[in-house]
Amino acid sequence: MKAVVVYESLWGNTAAVARAIAEGLGPDARVLSTAEIRPDEATDADLIVAGAPVQGFTLPSERMRAGIRPGGHPAPDLAIPLLRSWLGALPAGHGRSAAFDTKFRWSPGSAASVISNHLEMAGFAPTTKPEHFLVTGQTGPLRNGELERARRWGAELRRSFA
Numbered sequence: 001m002k003a004v005v006v007y008e009s010l011w012g013n014t015a016a017v018a019r020a021i022a023e024g025l026g027p028d029a030r031v032l033s034t035a036e037i038r039p040d041e042a043t044d045a046d047l048i049v050a051g052a053p054v055q056g057f058t059l060p061s062e063r064m065r066a067g068i069r070p071g072g073h074p075a076p077d078l079a080i081p082l083l084r085s086w087l088g089a090l091p092a093g094h095g096r097s098a099a100f101d102t103k104f105r106w107s108p109g110s111a112a113s114v115i116s117n118h119l120e121m122a123g124f125a126p127t128t129k130p131e132h133f134l135v136t137g138q139t140g141p142l143r144n145g146e147l148e149r150a151r152r153w154g155a156e157l158r159r160s161f162a
């Protein structure tokens with residue numbers, strides 16, 4: 001199975017979840033940021049797992065990105081391409097998909113459901129429902145146990161795929 005995990009992350013929380021999911025998927029799963037992956041690199045994937053933070057109750061956009069101030073500790077990676085742009089440029093394929101996001105526990109909205117719809121429209125049928133992983137503040141950290149949960153979710157994805 002060719003599995004690719006692709007993510008957008010400003011402070012590293014979604015990146016950490018993506019890496020944990022890839023661990024759960026197994027040693028042959030690749031994990032790449034939107035800065036590292038080309039649109040055509042995933043077209044022949046059997047499984048695309050894609051994730052992003054929730055911003056403004058949905059998948060991050062240019063407008064949201066423009067409103068985030070640079071600097072601070074830790075500083076956001078404002079150069080990382082939007083997952084929204086990568087999904088828009090994704091050529092049609094015929095694999096399966098799974099989508100996740102990172103967000104606050106109390107917040108409505110979802111980036112993962114938007115990601116899931118994009119992937120489905122590109123021909124990658126969802127293999128499970130969108131999943132959310134929780135942060136405790138804008139820059140993180142993740143809530144205790146979320147990386148373990150992400151590893152388990154990755155392992156479940158592999159099993160459901162098999």
Ligand SMILES: Cc1cc2nc3c(=O)[nH]c(=O)nc-3n(C[C@H](O)[C@H](O)[C@H](O)COP(=O)(O)O)c2cc1C
Nearest residue numbers: 009010011012013014053055056057103104107138
């Ligand atoms: C401009 C902005 C808007 C945000 N809006 C939401 C939101 O509507 N709901 C939510 O749960 N979290 C929101 N967040 C928090 C992000 O989900 C959080 O920064 C993200 O999970 C951190 O992941 P990262 O380190 O991978 O970027 C927002 C963050 C920013 C910077």
